[in-house]
Amino acid sequence: MKKERADASRNRAVLVTTVREMLAEDGIDKITMDGLAERSGLGKGTVFRRFGTRAGIFRALLDEGERDFQNRMMSGPPPLGPGAEPLDRLVALGSERLRFLLANREIARAALDTRTPVPFGPPARAIHLHIRMLLRQVPVEGDDLELMAMQLAAALDTPLLLYMPLDGDGPPESEIEDRLTRGWESLIRRVCR
Known part of the structure; x- marks a missing residue:
């Protein structure tokens, strides 16, 4: 298995933490790829590369x-x-x-x-x-x-x-x-x- 780059690992941690915050505050139905990108401060491309869907x-x-x-x-x-x-x-x-x-x-x-x-x-x-x-x-x-x-x-x-x-x-x-x-x-x- 290929080792994850340090920046990719950091981005994953930021995204997972942000999703958990959004889930607690807004509920599951309000979570979108665009919303996650905006809230995390990371680009849409990063979110799509990380999760796909x-x-x-x-x-x-x-x-x-x-x-x-x-x-x-x-x-x-x-x-x-x-x-x-x-x-x-x-x-x-x-x-x-x-x-x-x-x-x-x-x-x-x-x-x-x-x-x-x-x-x-x-x-x-x-x-x-x-x-x-x-x-x-x-x-x-x-x-x-x-x-x-x-x-x-x-x-x-x-x-x-x-x-x-x-x-x-x-x-x-x-x-x-x-x-x-x-x-x-x-x-x-x-x-x-």
Whole structure:
């Protein structure tokens, strides 16, 4: 991987900080590429090179949380991290991932790039590989653990949020989180019988 130039790193930090400020003050719907350029004091070209699209702005916001989540998944305390039984880690992975997505739901929805046919990027790929590793450790019988892991990872990816009634018309958020985590645990326990 190519090392980021110092000025590019500085610009990224300024842009991410500015986006967070704009999000807190104005809400997600008011954030535009032009507005970000103006507020940050950086040129439009810099903003477009850094993010590409409006969705790219929000993917950058999720990056830090994603890195933290993946670090906890790979080396954090059990049951999400090493040291717990593989089945318990799979259950914790789903619960923690769903909690992360729900906490960041507005940003995650805005980060979906509708021009991309399959929103299966690096975070989803890391989750997929981790699930496959844990399924092998359980061990789960089956001919195609790769496909099974991909299907399970899809249940923990951002597009799930497109189908959740999180706008106040549905059940309370705590009930949705509880239902999702119970559903994940039930699914994992059935798969791992």
